[in-house]
Amino acid sequence: ATPTSIMAGSGRAAELGILFKGGEHLESAHKVDVVLLDKTGTVTKGKPELTDVRVERTKLPELLELDFLRWVGAAEKNSEHPLAEAIVEGIRLKYPDLTLPDAAAFEAIPGYGVRAVVEGQEVLVGTRKLMAKHAVNVEHAAMSRMMQLEEEGKTAMLVAVAGSYAGLVAVADTIKETSAAAVARLHNMGLQVVMMTGDNRRTADAIARQAGIDQVLAEVLPEDKAAEVKKLQAQGLRVAMVGDGINDAPALAMADIGMAIGTGTDVAMEAADVTLMRGDLSSIPDAILMSRRTMRNIR
Ligand code: ADP
Ligand code: MG
Numbered sequence: 336a337t338p339t340s341i342m343a344g345s346g347r348a349a350e351l352g353i354l355f356k357g358g359e360h361l362e363s364a365h366k367v368d369v370v371l372l373d374k375t376g377t378v379t380k381g382k383p384e385l386t387d388v389r390v391e392r393t394k395l396p397e398l399l400e401l402d403f404l405r406w407v408g409a410a411e412k413n414s415e416h417p418l419a420e421a422i423v424e425g426i427r428l429k430y431p432d433l434t435l436p437d438a439a440a441f442e443a444i445p446g447y448g449v450r451a452v453v454e455g456q457e458v459l460v461g462t463r464k465l466m467a468k469h470a471v472n473v474e475h476a477a478m479s480r481m482m483q484l485e486e487e488g489k490t491a492m493l494v495a496v497a498g499s500y501a502g503l504v505a506v507a508d509t510i511k512e513t514s515a516a517a518v519a520r521l522h523n524m525g526l527q528v529v530m531m532t533g534d535n536r537r538t539a540d541a542i543a544r545q546a547g548i549d550q551v552l553a554e555v556l557p558e559d560k561a562a563e564v565k566k567l568q569a570q571g572l573r574v575a576m577v578g579d580g581i582n583d584a585p586a587l588a589m590a591d592i593g594m595a596i597g598t599g600t601d602v603a604m605e606a607a608d609v610t611l612m613r614g615d616l617s618s619i620p621d622a623i624l625m626s627r628r629t630m631r632n633i634r
Contacts, residue, residue: 336362336630344629352597352612353622360608364592364626366573370521370619371564371586373578374532374539375508377596378546378616381417381579383508385425386489390502391477403502405433407494410451410458413441418490419449421506422460445582446533446556448492459495460504462535471495477503488541490534514546517616522547524620527572531555531563533582561585577611577619579603594619 341358348355355361375381390403408426411419412435426433438451438458447468448461459469463481466473473493477500484491484505491505521528529550530543539553552563564586567574576583576590579599584606587593595607598614611618 340629344625348622348625351618351621351625353618353625354597354610354612355622356608356610360592361626361629364575364609364623365630367526367575367592367623368572369527369529369567369574371567371574371576371590372528372530372548372616373560373576373580373583373586374530374534374542375417376579376599377577378514378530378548379508379510379542381508381599383417383421383490383506385421385429385504386507387484387491387505388429388502389477389480389504391474391500393474394499395496395501398501401430401433403494403496404430405435406453406456406458406496406501407460407504408433408435409438409453410441410449410460413438413451414443414449416443416449417508418492418506421508422492422504425504425506445558456497457495460492463493466493466495466500469495469498471498471500473500482537485535485537486541488538488545490538508542510542510545511615513615513617517619518547520617520620524623526623529567531560531586533557557582558585561589564589575619575623577616578607594622 344361372378390400404426411422438453440452442450447465451458481491489505489507491503493503494501518528528548530548531552532539536553539551543551564574573591575592576586577594579596581600581602584602587606593607594609595603597610597612604610
């Protein structure tokens, strides 16, 4: 590759908001076989909104939604996860006068949820696995309600108070307007597109369907995302990983080319080889085309 063509290519890419960290990445992007997309904040807007609140009253017949949400909110206000922010914001909109107490203890369990002690009681908010870990029994009716919400593409989180199932909350995160068109372009370019997420299978499939993605890796724990990149590479595939979160950084570093969404976290941008300033998926086919053109010019 001549330095001149690389310079020109990088300049044109930069005009489109595609910032390659070095000429070698502009040169290698055209070799990609698979584009691996993080879900939350990459395929979706990453701005989930609280949509459903269900209080379970079998064990606590007097439990008010207000008290339920005070406990949930007190637990979640300590978490920086986008799901937590959505829950707290939703509670504030619903009950503007509600004061969320400070939790006496707090623990974020990546990929599972949160655990906090609020007003002397242990509060858990998160996945089925989080409930199983803490031996919380969730009735069949609640499980099927959860599945129904997930089939709508929502992320439902179970809530336990003092060791008993107390209800659930659900949030919805919609796909970016440009995601489906960008995925179609990638398919037309002959690339495989795979979505990867820590979210459950049903929600992940519903979101992927909306974006036209037919390959989905769901329920991937944060520490396993890089291993999924490695697995694809072991099949002889060259992988472009696209993500926005702190959780995505090891996978972005592991990939043949890491692409960070410019509206995401600094950690992701530091780990990546390219930053997509426009913040949407249409920059991925643009970046690969730019590389193809640059390489064609120099051959
Ligand atoms: P993603 O890959 O979509 O960003 P994560 O790996 O961060 O997802 O989280 C996986 C799952 O763990 C979430 O879908 C949610 O069910 C649960 N979870 C994570 N953080 C929280 C939280 N702060 N509160 C409740 N549930 C959470
Ligand atoms: Mg994300």
